[in-house]
Amino acid sequence: MRILLVSQMYPGPDDPDLGVFVQQLEEELRRRGHELERAVLDRRAGGKRRYAELVWQTASAARRFRPDVVYAHFLVPTGLVAALASRSPLVVTAHGRDVRNVGAFPGIRPATRFVVRRTAVVVAVSDYLRAELETKVREARGKVEVVDCGVDLERFRVEPAPPGPTAFLCLGSLTERKNVALWGKETQFGLAARG
Secondary structure, eight states: OEEEEEESOOOOSSOTTTTHHHHHHHHHHHHTTOEEEEEEOOOSTTGGGHHHHHHHHHHHHHHHHOOSEEEEESIIIIIHHHHHHOOSOEEEEEOSHHHHTTTTSTTHHHHHHHHHHHOSEEEESSHHHHHHHHHHOGGGTTTEEEOOOOOOTTTTOOSSOOSSSOEEEOOSOOOGGGTOOOOSOBOTTSOEEEO
């Protein structure tokens, strides 16, 4: 299958950590025999003007590559760029902030509704996110598939298990919506909790 991958986050020379998960997904799709072309932003710098570059990249790649499917990461702005730049079937992954932005900023709800109507399927990274999207955008009902991005227990296995009580390490935002229950003390940066 010919897949055009569109993302506002992809590792680049100045930002090698940006969207590593998207790069890993691309590598796995290639490993499975798919042919991929990219239209991506690989840097944080540039402000909103860089999205004009993404529009140009996506439209050019769609004309040249003629994908069987366009796979975009994030509903808006990336899914919107992909929806406008190509007539190929569209799959969009919703990651979280893109769903929370619906109703929080002017124009995001109608843009998200347009993207969802245009997609063949929306992939949500959790059931919580699926429910939130379906509540905010009724067109999403029946179009959302959940692909849980859980922890790779083989990669993060610690053997033998350390002595003492269970300890938890949370890398990322410790926000209520992520259901991180804290017992005991948090570190200054909120990276770890013990229980």
